[in-house]
Amino acid sequence: MPIFNTEGFFHQFLYDEKNPLLFNNGFFVFFFTAFLCLYYIFRNKIAVRRYIFCFFSLYFFYKASGAFVGLVIISAIVDFVLSNAIFSTAHQLKKRLLLIVSVMFNLGMLFYFKYTNFFISLSNELFHAGFHPLNILLPVGISFYTFENLSYTIDVYRGELEPARKFSDYLLFLSFFPKLVMGPIVRAHDFVPQINKPYQISDNDFAKGFYLIVSGLFKKLIISDYLTLNYVNYIFDDPARYTGMENLFAVYGYAAVIYCDFSGYSDVAIGIARWLGFTIPTNFLSPYQSSSITEFWRRWHISLSSWLKDYLYIPLGGNRKGSWVTLFFTALFFTSCYFIFSSLLGFAVWLSAVLCLALLVIFILPSVIKRSKGGLSTNFNLMTTMFLGGLWHGASLNFIFWGSLHGVGLGIHKLWMIITGGEDSGVKRSRLYKMLAGIITFHFVCFCWIFFKASDFNTAAAMIHQIGFDWDWKVWSAFFGNYHNIVYMILLVMVMHLIPDNTIDKILLRFKRIPLLVYVLLFFGFVLTYGYFKSAEQVLPIYLQF
């Protein structure tokens, strides 16, 4: 007879730092079943149903991040009160002041938890200030729910949204457990109206949700985890030990990992939401299919890029005008570029200046060609957005650099479009052009990922050096011999990108009713595959010498 472990049983219900709740914990299976049963039983009692949902969402948060659940509740209270006050005040100045309080509160919280240590180390480096870093832990999901709070109060301020009447509506919008850890960033005007709708699920909702959940888990738990632990981490940790080929595959591998990780989580969140009667827009649309960097940002983390567009790019002035913020960040951008060229890359003063000037020309040229003053601010506003968007991803110079690279990429693409005359002109319609542009875009994105993943500039530089100068085809057989599974998995991710976006909808339409048994078998097939990969023998690094 097995023995019941009472202590272990009760311990399950508490937050465990070493084992925070995620979709792949065994506990989640119990959590979700219990939640769904209650939600289903009380489906017609809208208020009770909502309280159950809030409770389970906050409990999920507690199991995922412990006491930080308090932050979600506090920020929900603050923003709920402020947004209602903004709405009910007719006085424009008071509205504005309340909005400023809300923005300061939300950004202040984000800054304190996410960026304090970054600015401490930055000022230590720049001014030798000698501050000690603080012991601050990053609360799970704070980057996401801060943005949700911001968009909500700004929408209310703009008069585009009536604030939620019930606090529990707002709390649920903010803490909705499927999207809590890694997004997507949901907008209140999309989400809140769905909270109190009748709970009805069609076969198609179920099938689409099932597909999103299982494929999302597959991407995140199998592909991303396997590639990270058995390959990508080895190389990115110390690129100098590995050959150029291994480094190049690490970059491709990371491109697959970051896509599978981010989009996998989003898909699971969207799928679970679908099962609970909520529609959340798609967050990733085969981004590596893009044939330009502009298209990439229409396909990659859509909820973030549209947020940045609506609440950062447009307030900055969009394609109409600039502002002092634009000016500040543009100045900061060019100063950092100069610093990178002259100090990090060791270029001569004149060369650094010429390169900065070249960048400036890229940004200015479109408005010169089009003879419009507004065009001038477009690029600088775009640059500022990408600069800050980079910083949102993490508190380090690498992320800022990553964002800025994308900003430059967008600028160059804009210029290219102007020079060659629009998106659909002549040669651009040809397949060959699209393919070539796709390959170039993908490699540019990959190049940027190096800075996103590497722990610092030196590591990134070592990696680029190895790829450029430590190349020998002879390595292939030993490399493939050891890492064939890795290569196959990267290929799988790339092939997934070649499948048109609506294929699954077409398939689901064809098989109108799929028997329950098929779903059950598919699900257990996935679970066992996951179990297999979890216990699969580790792929060990090899250290090639040639």
Place this chain on the structure above:
Amino acid sequence: MNNHNPVIRFVLVTFFLYLSASLLSYYIKTSWRPFNNIELLSECLKKDSAQVAVKAPEKAEEKPVVIEKMASKNFNLYLSAKTITDFNADSAHPSMPALMQKLHQLKTTKKGKVRIAYFGDSMIEGDLLTQTIRKLLQGEFGGSGVGFVPVASPVAKFRQTISTGVSEGWQDISFKTPGKPNLYISGHAFYGGASDYVSITDKSVKDSTTLIEKSILFGRCDSTTTINANNHITDIKGPAIFNRQVLSNDASHSLRISGLDNKLPVYGLSFESENGVIVDNFSFRGITGIELNKLDSNMLSAIAQNNHYDLIVFQYGVNMLFRPDDMNFNWYNRAFSPVVKKFKACFPDAEILMVSTADRAFRYEGQLESAHGIDSLVKVQASIAYGTKSSFYNQFATMGGRQSIVNWADSTPSLANKDYVHPNFRGAALLGQYFYEAMMKEYHQYTRTLR
């Protein structure tokens, strides 16, 4: 109202099946690994111990290493962290007394050279670990210069203590080359033609006025040949199997040689001050050290004469831990003891120090753990030192023993790479520091015996 809800139906059916299967797995004897990892009840249920089939370890240690009992010796001293031991039971007795005596003489007279050859695998690649030991020893006992530098190495670009430029045409013969090539103790011999060059700058010397003697180390070459060294045409005479020729001795810390003869085996360059401690790094990735047995005894003796060493350190082991379940390493005693004996015979004035493997981890059932066989490997390595009357330093215990590489890799800032094998430059600097402190402990022990 439409009550048809495929979600609740699916979730309930799946949950029931999943839970039943998990529960069932506690009642049946056979277990299936992929399922064990995902069953739902592992936190709440424990298998009855009687039910868990007692499974003999797949590869049990064949026989414990036989340790010859000696009255004055205590084998178990090998377990001590941060300590160099020659297993002498008398704790007042210093290990490696001959070396300590030479160091003491160097310290008091400021004359003479104490030379250390540090052999290892990828753990010391790029001068990791040895650069710290060198810096600290030179700070304490004097001396400067990076010592031996091979013509080419896979990580030369990232070695902090030198900068290097090398032409593409060099032919590299090494331990990995089939046949029995005549190699230097670095495991390499390089052949360059008239158009080849190598240029190396010693960056370990910070004071630009320090005089550094720059030599070329090379093999037999029947006729006198000329090379271009720092733009001077120099005659090279190579009558012996191993030769060392000083090319310049000045405040320049760079040496460029070119215009070679492709019959001349070039082993490397050396940068050394006239007096002090010199630490040569001999790293060769992927080896276990038994490759050193391929070296010709005549070569070793010639090196001992022309290029003496006072301490020879062997740090290997991690490349034997390439399978997670290996438990038995007795073969290594049989394979590596002859190497130690050979070096002992050819370098009679040198102390020999075996440094154990550092920690390395594998994923067992999804959990990172130190290699299961690591304790027995360390013990076998200690037995080699004990059996050959050499000294021993337990790197594994010094790091912190089991799980230390996992903690090192996961700490912030990290001390090791996520391959859970290699300490990074921060970790290696720490290990270098510990090693130096262990040497100084013996040194102070030695100076105490003088009083």
